[in-house]
Amino acid sequence: xxxxxxxxxxxxxxxxxxxxxxxxxxxxxxxxxxxxxxxxxxxxxxxxxxxxxxxxxxxxxxxxxxxxxxxxxxxxxxxxxxxxxxxxxxxxxxxxxxxxxxxxxxxxxxxxxxxxxxxxxxxxxxxxxxxxxxxxxxxxxxxxxxxxxxxxxxxxxxxxxxxxxxxxxxxxxxxxxxxxxxxxxxxxxxxxxxxxxxxxxxxxxxxxxxxxxxxxxxxxxxxxxx
Amino acid sequence: xxxxxxxxxxxxxxxxxxxxxxxxxxxxxxxxxxxxxxxxxxxxxxxxxxxxxxxxxxxxxxxxxxxxxxxxxxxxxxxxxxxxxxxxxxxxxxxxxxxxxxxxxxxxxxxxxxxxxxxxxxxxxxxxxxxxxxxxxxxxxxxxxxxxxxxxxxxxxxxxxxxxxxxxxxxxxxxxxxxxxxxxxxxxxxxxxxxxxxxxxxxxxxxxxxxx
Numbered sequence: 001x002x003x004x005x006x007x008x009x010x011x012x013x014x015x016x017x018x019x020x021x022x023x024x025x026x027x028x029x030x031x032x033x034x035x036x037x038x039x040x041x042x043x044x045x046x047x048x049x050x051x052x053x054x055x056x057x058x059x060x061x062x063x064x065x066x067x068x069x070x071x072x073x074x075x076x077x078x079x080x081x082x083x084x085x086x087x088x089x090x091x092x093x094x095x096x097x098x099x100x101x102x103x104x105x106x107x108x109x110x111x112x113x114x115x116x117x118x119x120x121x122x123x124x125x126x127x128x129x130x131x132x133x134x135x136x137x138x139x140x141x142x143x144x145x146x147x148x149x150x151x152x153x154x155x156x157x158x159x160x161x162x163x164x165x166x167x168x169x170x171x172x173x174x175x176x177x178x179x180x181x182x183x184x185x186x187x188x189x190x191x192x193x194x195x196x197x198x199x200x201x202x203x204x205x206x207x208x209x210x211x212x213x214x215x216x217x218x219x220x221x222x223x224x225x226x
Numbered sequence: 227x228x229x230x231x232x233x234x235x236x237x238x239x240x241x242x243x244x245x246x247x248x249x250x251x252x253x254x255x256x257x258x259x260x261x262x263x264x265x266x267x268x269x270x271x272x273x274x275x276x277x278x279x280x281x282x283x284x285x286x287x288x289x290x291x292x293x294x295x296x297x298x299x300x301x302x303x304x305x306x307x308x309x310x311x312x313x314x315x316x317x318x319x320x321x322x323x324x325x326x327x328x329x330x331x332x333x334x335x336x337x338x339x340x341x342x343x344x345x346x347x348x349x350x351x352x353x354x355x356x357x358x359x360x361x362x363x364x365x366x367x368x369x370x371x372x373x374x375x376x377x378x379x380x381x382x383x384x385x386x387x388x389x390x391x392x393x394x395x396x397x398x399x400x401x402x403x404x405x406x407x408x409x410x411x412x413x414x415x416x417x418x419x420x421x422x423x424x425x426x427x428x429x430x431x432x433x434x435x436x437x438x
Contacts, residue, residue, distance in 0.1 A: 122392055129385070132389075136380045136381040136385060137378065137380070145434040145438070146378070146379075146435060149431045149435060150389075152427070153431075156423060157396075163396070164395065164420075165399070168399045168403065170403070171407050
């Protein structure tokens with residue numbers, strides 16, 4: 001197997017577990033309460049980390065897609081798909097955590113004024129269609145090409161939609177919520193960085209597990225046919 | 227300028243086909259007027275003009291979808307697409323020519339639809355018209371690309387709106403912004419940026435959609 005230099009999966013899983021536990025301890029017991037929003041603000045440590053991780057997954061999916069189109073890397077198609085899949089899973093978590101936070105802060109489960117949430121809804125719709133597209137074409141080079149092209153469309157759509165949603169604020173919601181005042185340092189920074197690292201390692205571990213499963217399934221199919 | 231000659235020949239084929247068979251344009255026209263009538267009853271009395279401006283964009287996007295769904299049907303039915311891919315021309319010429327043809331159909335439909343909208347609802351500002359023209363470019367470039375993708379899948383027509391609408395959301399935002407605010411420059415610039423960005427992406431990526 002190529003890529004012998006990869007970190008072994010059990011080590012990754014242990015690292016993810018340790019980091020997630022450390023993040024939970026730091027976020028719930030060490031980081032101070034937010035002056036304005038109190039305890040509920042702590043969901044932000046995870047919400048923001050998950051959102052950033054989700055972007056990373058979509059970016060990785062697009063990078064692998066480019067590798068497929070450009071270098072015809074044989075595993076790139078599957079890797080791109082798995083990365084996008086993880087991105088969608090974490091993207092749904094962004095919608096969920098954002099929704100919980102909106103409910104506690106403003107009493108509504110959904111707020112069109114939260115740019116990040118609206119952007120993730122658009123991305124969720126786009127990538128859900130990516131899956132529809134992928135499973136509507138027979139496995140083969142054409143499916144790999146189409147999936148790769150749409151994964152690339154996705155990373156162009158992210159900044160364009162972000163800009164568009166920012167612009168929409170001016171005629172849909174004249175009031176923009178701003179958060180200010182919270183000093184971003186000390187334990188707050190440590191707790192954020194550890195939760196960010198925890199979610200990224202967790203996402204990478206899940207990516208590797210799913211990839212290993214998919215490769216194994218493909219190998220079993222090959223052996224059955226042989 | 228071999229490339230331009232290819233594009234011209236292909237676009238001319240589509241326009242000629244439409245002129246003789248009259249498949250797409252009449253249905254688009256009828257559809258857009260019917261949608262306006264539906265909107266009239268969907269908006270309760272006393273709704274603001276701004277709501278009607280927003281609905282204009284819904285009508286444009288859905289009318290475009292109707293045309294885009296038909297765009298690659300002739301290519302599919304006689305397996306013309308395979309022949310076009312085999313032809314010694316750049317594959318992106320197929321996309322560009324089809325985009326031009328769909329742009330012509332959508333533009334023709336709007337030449338009727340916009341005055342009808344003005345008649346039924348309220349007058350149109352120049353910035354709305356400019357926004358429609360700019361958004362049409364984006365709708366046709368991205369929509370043609372998505373249409374070419376949808377015809378090679380099993381789901382076909384079902385997949386087109388699912389793939390197209392998330393990509394069209396920025397266009398609707400830019401278009402509605404250009405229609406309702408006082409200083410539309412920013413929104414028109416955004417539409418122009420979208421057009422350039424996605425046209426380049428489609429132009430570069432089209433080959434991978436039609437070639438295995």
